[in-house]
Amino acid sequence: MPTTETILSEEKTTAVPMHPTTFVIFGVTGDLAARKLIPALLGLYAKHLLPTRFSIIGFARRPFSREEFRELIRGRMNVKPGQFKEEDIKHFLDHMCYEQGTFDDAAAYERLAKRIKEIDDRHGQCSNKLFHLSVPPTLYPAILNNLADSGLSTPCADETGWTRVLIEKPFGHDLETARHLDKLLGKLFQEEQIFRIDHYLAKESLQNILAFRFANQLFEPIWRREFIDKIHIKLFESNTVGDRGDSYDPVGALKDVGQNHMLMMLAAVAMDRPDNFDAETIRNKRAQVLKKIKAAFGGSARCAIRGQYAGYTSEENVPKDSKTETYFRLKSFVNSSRWKGVPFYLEAGKAMAENKTEIDVYFKAGKKSGDQNILTFRIQPDEGIKIKFFVKTPGHEFMVEPKTLKFKYADVPAPNWQSMPNDYERLIHDAFVGDQTLFASTEEIMSSWKFIEAVLKSWTNIPLSSYAKGAKEV
Ligand code: BG6
Numbered sequence: 404m405p406t407t408e409t410i411l412s413e414e415k416t417t418a419v420p421m422h423p424t425t426f427v428i429f430g431v432t433g434d435l436a437a438r439k440l441i442p443a444l445l446g447l448y449a450k451h452l453l454p455t456r457f458s459i460i461g462f463a464r465r466p467f468s469r470e471e472f473r474e475l476i477r478g479r480m481n482v483k484p485g486q487f488k489e490e491d492i493k494h495f496l497d498h499m500c501y502e503q504g505t506f507d508d509a510a511a512y513e514r515l516a517k518r519i520k521e522i523d524d525r526h527g528q529c530s531n532k533l534f535h536l537s538v539p540p541t542l543y544p545a546i547l548n549n550l551a552d553s554g555l556s557t558p559c560a561d562e563t564g565w566t567r568v569l570i571e572k573p574f575g576h577d578l579e580t581a582r583h584l585d586k587l588l589g590k591l592f593q594e595e596q597i598f599r600i601d602h603y604l605a606k607e608s609l610q611n612i613l614a615f616r617f618a619n620q621l622f623e624p625i626w627r628r629e630f631i632d633k634i635h636i637k638l639f640e641s642n643t644v645g646d647r648g649d650s651y652d653p654v655g656a657l658k659d660v661g662q663n664h665m666l667m668m669l670a671a672v673a674m675d676r677p678d679n680f681d682a683e684t685i686r687n688k689r690a691q692v693l694k695k696i697k698a699a700f701g702g703s704a705r706c707a708i709r710g711q712y713a714g715y716t717s718e719e720n721v722p723k724d725s726k727t728e729t730y731f732r733l734k735s736f737v738n739s740s741r742w743k744g745v746p747f748y749l750e751a752g753k754a755m756a757e758n759k760t761e762i763d764v765y766f767k768a769g770k771k772s773g774d775q776n777i778l779t780f781r782i783q784p785d786e787g788i789k790i791k792f793f794v795k796t797p798g799h800e801f802m803v804e805p806k807t808l809k810f811k812y813a814d815v816p817a818p819n820w821q822s823m824p825n826d827y828e829r830l831i832h833d834a835f836v837g838d839q840t841l842f843a844s845t846e847e848i849m850s851s852w853k854f855i856e857a858v859l860k861s862w863t864n865i866p867l868s869s870y871a872k873g874a875k876e877v
Contacts, residue, residue: 422563423456423530424835425519429506429546430538431461435571437479439602440537443827445482448498449491452832458522458530459499462515464506472501506538507545512553519555529559533834535569539650543570544587551591558596569598569834572663573654574843578852585845598834599848603664604841605829608786608812612671612762613685615780615788622778623676625766627741632775635748635763636668639755643712643872644729648720655727660751662855663843666693668782669747670847672762673737682840686847693850695738698858699746707858708732710868710877712754726867729753730877733858754872758784774805787811 426444428436447453461472473496482492502518504511523529532555536546550556550568558566570588575581588597603609616622625631638660644651651659670689677684699706710730716723730752737747760782768775777791788810793803812823824832833841870877 421454423458423522423526423528424454424533425458425460425522425530426533426535426831427460427462427515427519428535428537429462429542430536431501432463432465432475433537435537436461437476438481439827440535440831441476441480442482443825443831445480445487445492445495446825446828447832448495449487452828454531454835456526456530457498460515460518461499461501462504462511463501464503466503467501469500473499506542507549509549509552512549512555516553516555529564531564531835532558532566533569533831534567536571540571540573540575540584543584547587547591556591556596565596565837566592567596567598567834567837568592569600569830571600573658574599574663574848575852576654576658578849578856581848581852585848589845594845595837595839597842598830598839599843600830601663601667601843602826602830603667603782604843605826605833606782607823607829608780608782609668609671610841611788612668612780616672617676628743628745630767631745632765632767633746633748634669634672634765635750636665636672637759637761637763638665638668638751639757639759640753641755641758641873643754644715644718644721646719648718652721652725652727656729656731656751656753657733657855657858661731661733661749662851665749665751666696666851666854667843667847668760668762669693669696669737669749672764672780673742673747675741680840682838685840686844690844690846690850692737692739693847693854695742696735696747696850696854697738698854698861699734699736700861705732706734707862707865708868708877709862709865710752710870712752712872712874713869714872715754728867730755730870732877735854752870752874752877754870754874756873756875774803785811785813787813 428440430436444453444459461476467475476499477492477496500518502511502515504514519530519532534546534550534555536543538546547556547568556566556568558564568588575584616626667689670692673692674688675691677688708731709728711725711727712729715721715727715729716725721727732748732750735747735749736742736745762780762782764778764780766776766778774793775791776793779789779791781787781789790808791805792808794806796802796804830841833839868877
């Protein structure tokens with residue numbers, strides 16, 4: 404069993420390899436690249452966390468000259484004025500170039516391979532290569548097959564000149580399509596080359612659940628069914644689906660955030676203590692939990708709720724008769740000796756009163772007081788941890804009253820808080836150093852789809868409730 408010391412001194416290779424590295428973004432003109440990827444790469448560059456010799460090749464359909472491409476990226480990337488030094492932005496953009504092509508055109512991959520070879524010749528070395536698929540999942544097979552056919556998926560060597568591929572969610576749209584995609588990936592790449600993204604895993608506040616649980620001896624002995632009454636995981640967003648109606652409507656809340664982000668939060672809070680902190684052990688521990696979740700239907704009416712916010716069917720590209728849920732609440736159980744009988748509530752919704760992602764752990768009430776200690780992991784915003792506990796009310800009477808112990812990341816003195824990597828910086832960094840801990844394994848993905856499919860089969864009879872935009876609860 405690891406001690407606090409072993410956890411805290413666990414050594415991970417965090418140094419970014421100095422070997423020249425080429426990062427290829429398929430779908431570079433898309434929304435994800437502008438909102439998350441390019442700012443994350445720029446952030447890593449500004450913190451000197453990219454290899455000195457790095458190149459970014461953007462790949463997309465529309466024709467652009469190199470200059471037009473850089474101007475487009477500069478204009479669209481989601482960074483705040485003053486967030487980066489002008490000089491850093493300029494030098495960063497100097498590392499970028501563009502390759503135009505359609506995703507199913509073999510000739511475009513030949514051109515891409517030639518472009519990478521020119522870069523390698525300039526360095527006099529075969530570069531490490533990272534391919535990021537920032538495109539709709541329907542395009543994954545064409546890109547993956549073409550990468551293999553053009554020889555780009557083949558590493559030059561194990562240590563240097565490696566090739567890795569980063570796959571965005573959704574990973575399939577059900578169990579069968581997820582299996583299919585995984586089979587294709589497995590045929591073309593070794594497991595250590597595949598990085599399946601769930602950006603929630605990379606949130607600092609989510610990783611802190613493991614640190615908090617396993618570095619403090621205080622909670623681990625009581626982290627089980629005898630002492631915990633229930634666990635409630637919430638992912639509330641105040642945003643509506645906005646202009647994402649066409650991609651959101653065929654999916655719905657359960658698949659959009661339930662199959663991935665919420666189950667990863669559940670895994671972090673419920674997994675057993677790992678013997679060590681390497682990627683394989685942690686991923687196995689998460690997978691063991693995901694394999695054992697079962698939703699509870701029947702019983703109380705609040706076991707399973709599906710909701711849709713009023714006005715959803717008037718959103719752009721949403722069918723007028725859509726029955727897609729924008730909210731759900733599910734009661735589920737983890738069928739293990741640690742958790743048997745402890746309900747895990749999963750609840751997520753769009754157009755809610757506030758943005759709030761948090762996990763509340765309710766401890767069993769003391770016999771007399773009937774009051775419960777509650778430990779809250781606040782994932783975002785206002786990231787932190789708080790504990791509701793009871794103290795004596797000052798005075799002659801022997802009475803207790805609730806108080807709160809709090810840790811807030813925002814109170815951590817600068818520069819530690821400000822310089823913390825955001826989720827995509829962390830993911831790209833870890834892909835560079837080859838650490839797969841924060842990426843989902845095949846087993847995790849398949850188990851989560853099995854759970855979701857079972858829910859979808861059972862909840863067809865549950866009526867869709869309507870809720871007002873800005874609702875606090877449904
Ligand atoms: C995405 C979902 O995976 O996660 C979105 O598709 C959701 O619908 C988003 O808004 C939430 O991520 P974050 O990091 O903004 O909480």
